[in-house]
Amino acid sequence: MTRLSPLKSILLTLLVVVVLAALYFTAREYRVIERLWFNWHVFWQSTDAQALGLDEFEVVVEGKVIEGLDDVSALSYDPQRKTLFTVTNKHPELVELSLDGQVLRRIRLTGFGDAEAVEYISPGTYVISDEHGQRLIKVQVDDTTVALDARQAEQLTLGVGAGGNSGFEGLAYDNQGQRLFVAKERKPVQIIEVRGFPRANADPTNILEVTSSRQRDAGLFVRDLSSLQFDERSGHLLALSDESRQILELDTQGRPVANVSLSKGSMGLERSVPQAEGIAMGDDGTLYVVSEPNLFYAFRKK
Incomplete structure (x- = not known):
């Protein structure tokens, strides 16, 4: 039997170590273990656990261009106005959209930094997130609003992990539980409850509570989070990656119970959704998605 020289043995060992390290970091980056555990869990669970029936949705509006916008980010449904709201960050604006993706009005934003998410809270009240500054900013909007200044708004800063482009990408609100869910994009992927x-x-005794769940976050097998949507009927949370x-x-x-792909072929899509940045759900259960730079999608159950 031919023996390897000491140098070749060292080189072979180093090669094995490098390959194993590459496999480890790839598995961690793509959340392979978490995904395998999710698939095993879904295989054995009751279909009743999948309250929203994501596999029953089909695209009805695909990749419609939102005229006049070029960097949409996030999406929220206003049940009073029966419209959608999104934000832009290159030229900061709060934009109201119709349910078929038409621009209804644009509200100029001043001092909001990198606005990445917007969420309806109550009639006329919304929260906008500043990704870089990790700020949550409460705003009031009515039919006459044409501009908003962050300096005049109630704010909350959360120094959670890394800032930069790994900050707050999504918001969702649980009206009954009075909880604001905040999605941290990555490093690590995290859902924070406020x-x-x-x-x-204006009660000065108002108690602020910020919590997170390591167990829930560990089960998220997606590489990033870009938006959230809370379903009041089931109490389930949708996370968009x-x-x-x-x-x-x-x-x-907080356990993953179902998922659906935004790739070509899934839900009747003729093309993959290129960069999904916002998700919202209407009163009738329609799912709305926006994708950078300015694409609009709608999905309804078959």
Whole structure:
């Protein structure tokens, strides 16, 4: 039997170490273990756990260009106005859209930094997130609003992990539980719960509580988070991932129970959604998605 020289043995060992390290970091980056665990869990669970029936949705509006916009980010449904709201960050604006993706009005934003998410809270009240500054900013909007200045608004700064382009990408609000869910994009992927902001009144004794769940975050097998949507009827949370091209359904315990792909062929899509940045759900259960730079999608159950 031919023996390897000491040098060749060292080189072979180094090669094995490099390959194993590459496999480890690839598995960690793409959340392979978490995905395998999710698939095993879904295989054995009852279909009742998948409250929203994501696999039953089909695209009805695909990749419609939102005229006049070039960097949409996030999406929120206003049940009073029966419209959608999004934000832009290159030229900061809060934009109101019709349910078929038409621009209804544009509200100029001043001092909001890198606005990445918007969420409806109550009639005329919204929260906008500043990704770089990790700020949550409460704003009031009515039919006459044409501009908003962050300096005149109630704000909350959360120094959670890394800033920069790994900050707050998505918001969702649980009206009954009075919880604001905040999606941290990456490093690590994280969902934060905030109670006590925005304040419902001027009560100075208002208690602020910020929590997160390591167990829930560890089960998120997506590479990033770009938007959130809370379903009041089931108590489930939808998490949108741009890089993984997935919509993930989390149950009331924060466990993934279902998912659907935003790639070509899924839900009747003729093309993959290129960069999904916002998700919202209407009163009738229609799912709306926006993708940078200015694409609009709508999905309804078959």
